[in-house]
Amino acid sequence: MELFLAIADELGFQSDHDIAALADVGPESVGNWRTGAVKEFKKQKFQAALATLRVQLQALSAQAGLGLDHDLGLSPLEIEHGSSPSDLHRQFRDQVGYDYLGHRFLYFEPQGALAWERLIKVGYEQDSWLSGVEECCERFLSTVRESGGGAKGPLAKLLGLGRRERARGLEVISLGPGEGGKEARILQHIMRALDGNRSRARYLSYVPVDVSIALLLKAAGTARDLFANKSGGLSRARLSVLPVCADFEEGSLAFASRLRGESSKPGDERRLVLFLGNVLGNVRDEEMFVKQKLGKLVRPGDALWVEVGLRSPRPEDDPLFELTMPDREETAGQANRRLLLEGPYRRYLVASGRAAGDLDLRIRVRKQDGSSRVPGSYNFCHDLLIRDEGRSVTMLYSRRYDLAQLGAWFEAMGYAVEGIHRSKDSQGRSRVGHLFLRRVGTP
Ligand SMILES: C[S@@+](CC[C@H](N)C(=O)[O-])C[C@H]1O[C@@H](n2cnc3c(N)ncnc32)[C@H](O)[C@@H]1O
Structure with a gap:
């Protein structure tokens, strides 16, 4: 009773x-x-x-939408108030007269999402970055014992692998997964590790969060297929995918109340927040973002995995530097990039019944100013020149970091660095860095 x-x-x-x-x-x-x-x-x-x-x-x-019902021909999706495509259109219109728009407007329309998928196919070295994620998984999930008896890899530690710990839930939240190729690999590795360790997980839940519904549906569909085919020793009821269309930079993060472990007791559940693909280098203000937004999602004891673009000794040595030169010949990959960045403004003009404007993209290096405050970083700032109006507006920040200095910066923000990895491009240059961080404090 x-x-x-x-x-x-x-x-x-x-x-x-x-x-x-x-x-x-x-x-x-x-x-x-x-x-x-x-x-x-x-x-x-x-x-x-x-x-x-x-x-x-x-x-x-x-x-x-539990029970992986995508077989029914339905794709369940949560949309946070203020983050729907029409909300973003309205915000774009309200902000276009100012000097900053930012990266969140680049992919929320299907055309922008397609442009992103085209971009990563040509000249973006996506295969190298996917291999980098696989290398990290091997390292971060290593169950080789440390002298203290626990697993060596920080993700293995988070999952409690190789220890007789009580079972916990794991919630993998990815902020800006795009099409979610990296997340699929990470989930695959996690499930393999759980399977090989006679799973001590109560559940595994995946929450991709993106303003691009087109990309979000792809990321969620891939994960649902993965969960349907492999279980990592977990029954279907213990695997879930909850895609959320939400703006993690400007939004309220109301979706946090829908997380599976929100009502668990402290310590019964761990979160792994993924922030991959240099999205940290794209946000308007890193410190505000880490304090005000990540601070709500990553609780003490939870983990944060950040992937960023690495700085070259001099910005001139960065492959992107070529784009700062005027009057250069444009390659196919560079044209894709320009069209992606011009897209939102062009579509806005068409939607408001105005003639296609005279536009251009200007990329310049900014450092030691308000746009790149993390020590050692610099910023390839992408501005749209609106020639008819004689002004420019920033569409994208793309920062490059010094990984050691970024780690120290996170430490000052209350995170412990538990794992570091650098991955190389096809020419053997270290261009991308990964930090595995744990929020300090008692859960
Ligand atoms: C560069 S793309 C994909 C990056 C992906 N993580 C990777 O590693 O390839 C950045 C993604 O972040 C999303 N995004 C950017 N700003 C956002 C915001 N404020 N809220 C939600 N999604 C955002 C974009 O829609 C896009 O899908």
Whole structure:
């Protein structure tokens, strides 16, 4: 009876009247259940109560999109207020007259998403960056023992691999996954590690968060396929994918209340927040972002995995530097980049019934100014020149970091550096760096 009352309460059946309806009895019976005067159901009433509870749970499960129901031809998706495509259009229109727009407007329309997918296919070295993520997975999930007895890899530690720890849930939240190719690899490695360690995880949940619905659907679909085909020793009920269309820079992060572990006791669940592909180098203000946004998602004891572009000794040595030169010949890859950056403004003009403007893209290096405050970093700032109006507006920051100085900067923000990896491009240059960080403090 206690179990029935507790479940009914969680399902929102709180008044005697509601509970009685759930078990198909009169409300006067509920008083006796609550006081403990009646401790069990009679057999027939028990079967009836079971049947109504089952119907309630099945309805909730169907509405929540649990059970990997993409086979039904549906893709469940959450959209946070203020982050829908029409909200972003409105914000673009309101901000276009100022001097900063930023990267969040680049991919929210399907055309921008397609341009991104084209960009990573040509001249972007995406294969090298995917290999870099695989190398990190090997390292971060290493179960080789440290002298203290625990696993050596920081992700293995987070998962409690190789230890007799109580089972926990793991929530993998990716901010700006794009099409989610890196996340798919990370999830695959995590599931393999859980499987090989006779899983001690209560559940594995994946939450991609992006303003681009086109890319988000891809990221979620890939993960759902992965979960449907491989289980990592976890039953389907313990694997979930919740794609969220939300703006992690300007939005309220209301989606945090929908996370699976939000109601768990501290320590029963760990989060791994992924921030890959130099998106940190794209945000307007890193310090504000880490304090005000990441601070809400990454709790003490949780992990943060950041991938960034690395600085060259001199900006002139960076492959992007060539784009700062006027009057250069444009390659196919460079043209894709320019069109991607011009796209939102061109589409805005068309949507507001105005003629295509005279536009150009200017890329310049900024350092030691308000746009690159992390010590050792510099910023390839991408500005759109709107010639008809004689002004420019910033579409994208793309910073390059010194990995050691970035680690120290995170330490000053309350994170411990537990893993570092540098990955190389096809010419053997270290261009991308990974930091595996743990938020300091007691969960
Ligand atoms: C460069 S792309 C993809 C990066 C991807 N993580 C990778 O490693 O290849 C950046 C992604 O972040 C998303 N994004 C940018 N700003 C955002 C914001 N403020 N809120 C949500 N998504 C954002 C974009 O829509 C895009 O899908």
